[in-house]
Amino acid sequence: MVLLALPESSRQNGSTMTQKPVAMPIARRAVLAGSAMLPFLPRLSLADTAPASDRFIWGVSTSAAQIEGAVTEDGRSESIWDVYARQPGRVADGATPAVACDHYHRWEEDVALMQRLGIGAYRFSIAWPRVLPEGIGAQNDKGWDFYARLVDALLKADIRPMPCLYHWDLPQVLQEKGGWFNRDSAAWLTEYAQAAVRRLGDRVNHWFVLNEAAVHAVFGHGSGEHAPGVTGGDAGVLKALHHQNLAQGSALRAMRTERAGLTLGTVLSLQPVVPDSDRDEDRQAAIRWDAVWNRVTLDGLMRGALPEILAPQMADLVEGDDLAIIKAPVDILGMNYYSRFTVRAQPGWLFGIGWGKARTDRFTAYGWPVEPEGIGEVLRELKELYGNPPVLITENGAAYADVPTGDVSKGGGRIDDQDRIAFLRDHVRVMQKAIADGCNVKGYCAWSLLDNFEWQMGYRMRFGLVYVNFAGNRERTPKTSFDWFREVARSGVPA
Numbered sequence: 001m002v003l004l005a006l007p008e009s010s011r012q013n014g015s016t017m018t019q020k021p022v023a024m025p026i027a028r029r030a031v032l033a034g035s036a037m038l039p040f041l042p043r044l045s046l047a048d049t050a051p052a053s054d055r056f057i058w059g060v061s062t063s064a065a066q067i068e069g070a071v072t073e074d075g076r077s078e079s080i081w082d083v084y085a086r087q088p089g090r091v092a093d094g095a096t097p098a099v100a101c102d103h104y105h106r107w108e109e110d111v112a113l114m115q116r117l118g119i120g121a122y123r124f125s126i127a128w129p130r131v132l133p134e135g136i137g138a139q140n141d142k143g144w145d146f147y148a149r150l151v152d153a154l155l156k157a158d159i160r161p162m163p164c165l166y167h168w169d170l171p172q173v174l175q176e177k178g179g180w181f182n183r184d185s186a187a188w189l190t191e192y193a194q195a196a197v198r199r200l201g202d203r204v205n206h207w208f209v210l211n212e213a214a215v216h217a218v219f220g221h222g223s224g225e226h227a228p229g230v231t232g233g234d235a236g237v238l239k240a241l242h243h244q245n246l247a248q249g250s251a252l253r254a255m256r257t258e259r260a261g262l263t264l265g266t267v268l269s270l271q272p273v274v275p276d277s278d279r280d281e282d283r284q285a286a287i288r289w290d291a292v293w294n295r296v297t298l299d300g301l302m303r304g305a306l307p308e309i310l311a312p313q314m315a316d317l318v319e320g321d322d323l324a325i326i327k328a329p330v331d332i333l334g335m336n337y338y339s340r341f342t343v344r345a346q347p348g349w350l351f352g353i354g355w356g357k358a359r360t361d362r363f364t365a366y367g368w369p370v371e372p373e374g375i376g377e378v379l380r381e382l383k384e385l386y387g388n389p390p391v392l393i394t395e396n397g398a399a400y401a402d403v404p405t406g407d408v409s410k411g412g413g414r415i416d417d418q419d420r421i422a423f424l425r426d427h428v429r430v431m432q433k434a435i436a437d438g439c440n441v442k443g444y445c446a447w448s449l450l451d452n453f454e455w456q457m458g459y460r461m462r463f464g465l466v467y468v469n470f471a472g473n474r475e476r477t478p479k480t481s482f483d484w485f486r487e488v489a490r491s492g493v494p495a
């Protein structure tokens, strides 16, 4: 199948596609009702193991491949992103994650920054190739020691460590065995998850298993715009999705068995999907895309169900008690939110969809529409349709063209990022309104602590509260948004 190249802004449905807004979007609820075709379920009983005294938690997020660097040090093996980024034309400017923010060497400085920020939690990820260089089997003590030191420093600084096991950096050795197209991936991830709990479970209570399985499936295994760069079309997306779901369910169970009392979750990217017009084909496109992007992961995890419209395409993938394994009670649902999707029918790209025009005049430097109301829509949907599970916003943030004044090469200079502050403020306010309406949100993590390796965009897109001088020696300069967020973390008020 030939996949049409989408504009750089394709990931979150940018402004560059043509089609004028024609009609009112149909209600999100109507799209959903058509998509999952599932009856409304009674409240699910999801354990919230956090003590009642636990206050709303403010934090920041990062991921290993995007910040660590040191890709050949201390026994780490290659990840699919190391290999992918080396292939010509894959990543903007030929950038690679080889050094990134050099966090592997500067982690103490980064913990100090977080302490200064006054946050209560840090969601990072563990690099699978660093701790299990062969993917399975032999463990790398030096790799685990790095995370043990980091965790200890965080605890000392009174910052809750919340590692995520898999943020898209599969060991290349496992990719060579088929990666997420191989059903054995469930056993691989489970082995890794058990090892992680054995190594760090005495100190780390909060864990996330996967990051955004749908994004990894669509861009890594469908369109090939992310590592591992597989252009598997619709079938590739669904296969990678189903196997990640399966692996996640299996890992969650194994972690619970390994150690009682952990607070376990996983991270989903949830985005309301609105049709570009009220034409029937656009509505159908919205339903399809919602099923792929939101429902396969969410309905799988929470209900052990597949969206009905995808069931025929997934029939060959689903074996035996797969759906029972995939339905795994979580103590906390990690939710990333960046924008809505506006889609229209467009034969040629995945699932016959194309991007419509978002109904806003605000866009980030990435071209993603700024749609703060969407975060409230997703939270209300989780409340009304999924039993109001405890949710942690694990990512929310924006790339802007930060222009420093002064000398950032010495960690000085100034980046007055008022646009990022406005973005964060608007989203936090909508989230707080949803909480006031009864949505069960436990905390909010900004993406990201640092400017970092933004996947196929390399170092062009800066999402950090802290500026990183990639042109020099990776010196860090907190931006104005850093001070703003510190005040939010202190007062709880997004002024």
Ligand code: GCO
Pocket: 063, 066, 211, 212, 215, 269, 336, 395, 447, 454, 463
């Ligand atoms: C994602 C990832 C992050 C990104 C961030 C900005 O959501 O894609 O979790 O790694 O960097 O979202 O694109």
